Amino acid sequence: MTFHGTNIIKIATQTLQGWRSLVKPYIITTVAIGSSVTTGDLICQYLESHKKGPDGKRNIPPSSSMLSWWDRERSRIMCTTAVLVSTPWSFTLARTVERLFPGKRGIQIAKKILTNTLLAPINISLVFTAIILLQGHSLRTARTKIKNDMPKTFVIGSFYWPFISFINFRFIPLDYRPIIGSIAGALWNIYVSSAANNPKLNPDGSIKASAGPAPTLLAETSGTGVPALQEAWKTVDQNKKDL
Secondary structure, three states: OHHHHHHHHHHHHHHHHHHHHHHHHHHHHHHHHHHHHHHHHHHHHHHHHHOEOOOOOEOOOOOOOOOOOOOHHHHHHHHHHHHHHHHHHHHHHHHHHHHHOOOOOHHHHHHHHHHHHHHHHHHHHHHHHHHHHHOOOOHHHHHHHHHHHHHHHHHHHHOOHHHHHHHHHHHOOHHHHHHHHHHHHHHHHHHHHHHHOOOOEOOOOOEOOOOOOOOOHHHHOOOOHHHHHHHHHHHHHHHHHHO
């Protein structure tokens, strides 16, 4: 009995120490991903609001407030989704693929990248679902969103993330990979923010009517990723000229 009791205590102690060792990396991951998603959303909102329509007018009227373009509720939803969905997913996936395919050899890195790519649709679907639900819509609306927007988001991400993943898996220690991923993710999250909030929805899930130009980068570029990023750069250049 004493022997078994000692083993149980030893196992419990090792388990507790193992959980404690994950606290700091998880906090780092949460801060990194939360900051990346929020930054990407802010940049996206700024670009959307300062994009000029066919009539030469911006999507928002001039205001004395420097942040009149900022939709705080949208940012709150994006940040909440990052903390509650993206962080646990990324944290768990990073450690799982490292345990399944340890090392930095080419074949191991290829397996990790392939695993991340194949599981990406699940992550995208979870993110879209969380955002739609936090906006007050139904699961039916979330399913429609996933059906319409997840495939093209996955395809576009498949041309972007494998390169970032290679750098992470080859050169960056496990606990600090979320930081590098989040730095690269700031650009990606501009696209995700526009995709997740396009189109604007009514509480019943129907699309809001818009009297002016379409409010998101994707809507203005027929919903495709590369033109959306091109529009982002054009908007930045135009704003520089206006200053």
